């Protein structure tokens with residue numbers, strides 16, 4: 641009785657399976673079941689895939705990797721602050737001589753500062769106590785010595801040099817060099833009979849323009865032994881040593 645019921649049930653199930661197979665999955669190959677012929681009849685249709693599960697926990701840190709290759713050189717950094725001043729260095733060697741400078745401008749002519757005279761006697765002095773007139777001219781280019789008065793007249797202020805060399809004959813000689821009506825120096829020579837003597841003197845004087853300088857016998861006739869002839873000269877000279885004016889500017893003296 642049980643076997644007949646089981647056989648009937650299997651036949652019905654087979655019939656249902658066949659109908660489903662023909663209607664739904666006619667082209668799909670049936671999968672054999674490990675449960676035998678009877679188990680294949682019991683398997684259902686494959687289910688749909690389930691929902692994704694929750695993310696798993698983070699894994700453990702990995703080991704350090706190998707050292708990488710050296711990178712490229714970076715760009716230079718900004719300039720640093722100035723350092724402190726260093727100690728003074730040793731003195732350097734002497735330099736070479738420079739080249740000559742440019743030629744200067746033309747200066748004032750020295751001619752404007754010229755003043756000189758040199759004169760002499762042609763005969764003995766005739767009178768004492770007046771300027772001796774020297775009429776023998778050795779040099780009087782600027783005519784600063786006046787032959788008519790026997791006086792030198794200053795034209796350029798400055799220091800002047802004067803000198804005289806006199807022949808003494810027949811009488812004593814006492815002469816004075818005058819500046820502006822005042823005897824500056826006096827020379828005296830005592831004449832020795834049957835001889836020819838000399839008397840001389842010199843002086844530096846600062847003169848202003850217009851100052852006059854001359855020579856004259858000082859005293860009476862007995863002192864008037866200033867002499868001159870063809871072989872004996874008595875001379876008087878003077879010249880400007882240096883002027884007060886330098887490049888047009890007055891200087892102190």
Ligand SMILES: [Ca+2]
Nearest residue numbers: 829830831837
């Ligand atoms: Ca003498």
